[in-house]
Amino acid sequence: MAKQYYIKRDPSAIGSDIEWAAINGKEFYQLLTSPAGKGRYFIDMDEFMIEATEAEYKDWRKEKDHSDYLQAQESQVQLLPLCGGENGSQGDLIPDMAASTEEQAMASILRKALKEALNALDGESYAIIDALILAQDRKSERDLASEFGLSQNAVHKRKNKILKTLKLLVVKGEKSSQ
Incomplete structure (x- = not known):
């Protein structure tokens, strides 16, 4: 199954005003590399990628980094x-x-x-x-x-x-x- 990408039609929209648009991987890459993609944040949820606010992204990134760190520590446990x-x-x-x-x-x-x-x-x-x-x-x-x-x-x-x-x-x- 191909990864799905969801972006906000209006990047400044919040709460119930958000309208989502589904795009493909090529369109997502073009968005990221264009000036319109600057300052936009996305959370990778394995099967899909969704746009988020900067605060939501930072919270997700902090939790993901912590989880990755714990997994790395577990793999380094030595007898x-x-x-x-x-x-x-x-x-x-x-x-x-x-x-x-x-x-x-x-x-x-x-x-x-x-x-x-x-x-x-x-x-x-x-x-x-x-x-x-x-x-x-x-x-x-x-x-x-x-x-x-x-x-x-x-x-x-x-x-x-x-x-x-x-x-x-x-x-x-x-x-x-x-």
């Missing part, structure tokens, strides 16, 4: 890694834009403490936690057990022991950061 560095990706978090400063500070302390706790693990413990919990392509305890040459029960016990250790290290790291 922040929970922990980075040598050990690879340990999961991603989406930032909570509505969180209070206090909540953000606490979350930052927790992330720092968790990162330090993960870095404090020995290589095998880290590999187990990474494979079972942190990796994007997580493995089952059974798969990991066959990979490590252990029983599934042994991997399960080891995982629980590592998680308890991590919890203690995070609490300790959190207290030292405050």
